[in-house]
Amino acid sequence: MKRIYDDERMLEAGFIGGTLSKDFGNARETEIAKKIFADLHLPEDKILGLKQEHTDTIISITTEAELSEYKKQAKHIADAWLIGLNNIGAMILTADCVPLFLWDESGKYIGLAHCGWRGIVKKLPQKLARLIKEKDKEAKLIAYIGPHIEKCCFEVKEDVASQFSPESIIKKEDKIFVDLTKEIVLQLMAEGVDPLKIKRGCHCTCTCCNEQDFFSYRRTKQKDGLMSFIYKIGR
Numbered sequence: 001m002k003r004i005y006d007d008e009r010m011l012e013a014g015f016i017g018g019t020l021s022k023d024f025g026n027a028r029e030t031e032i033a034k035k036i037f038a039d040l041h042l043p044e045d046k047i048l049g050l051k052q053e054h055t056d057t058i059i060s061i062t063t064e065a066e067l068s069e070y071k072k073q074a075k076h077i078a079d080a081w082l083i084g085l086n087n088i089g090a091m092i093l094t095a096d097c098v099p100l101f102l103w104d105e106s107g108k109y110i111g112l113a114h115c116g117w118r119g120i121v122k123k124l125p126q127k128l129a130r131l132i133k134e135k136d137k138e139a140k141l142i143a144y145i146g147p148h149i150e151k152c153c154f155e156v157k158e159d160v161a162s163q164f165s166p167e168s169i170i171k172k173e174d175k176i177f178v179d180l181t182k183e184i185v186l187q188l189m190a191e192g193v194d195p196l197k198i199k200r201g202c203h204c205t206c207t208c209c210n211e212q213d214f215f216s217y218r219r220t221k222q223k224d225g226l227m228s229f230i231y232k233i234g235r
């Protein structure tokens, strides 16, 4: 079983996290999600969930007050997290969409976003970066763009392509592909993130190409989900 993640840099800042390969099972199933947390020795009641709807809404849990507010509501429609309390974690599910991990070097905050093309067009990556910067002007951001459908496979029609920056569009013969990684990098750079501090995937972390490790909605048309999680241990 594989955890595709960014071990050292995350640990240095006092977090663990990553995207779990498909042999952990379909994390959309509650029982499987529970088993995953048990296998990772993480307390499941400390790992928060949300209902993803391709929004640009970010749930911020950086104070005890925000945590108790979160617990009061039964349903949370959102697509990203900002965690700033120790011993609290959060999860998202993806199958082709991008799991974006974004944190500050000093270890105060870590964000995790479910970025489908719709969320990216709504500038969710940029908004998450901005939110961290608002909380801490001095924050030096580090990003890890997790496994997702890469430019090799993300073919779209003109109506989708037209919503992206020209730099993120690849035209091959009569086909159009979007480079979601590129678009996220551009948005993070617009918030002052050093591109050298953004770790990216490649062909081997394309969810559509790499059948062995990932679920892909584009490949199978099935709604199996990979889990990405973060957990703030503090340092």
Ligand SMILES: [Zn+2]
Binding pocket: 149, 150, 151, 152, 153, 203, 206, 207, 208, 209, 210
């Ligand atoms: Zn691919």
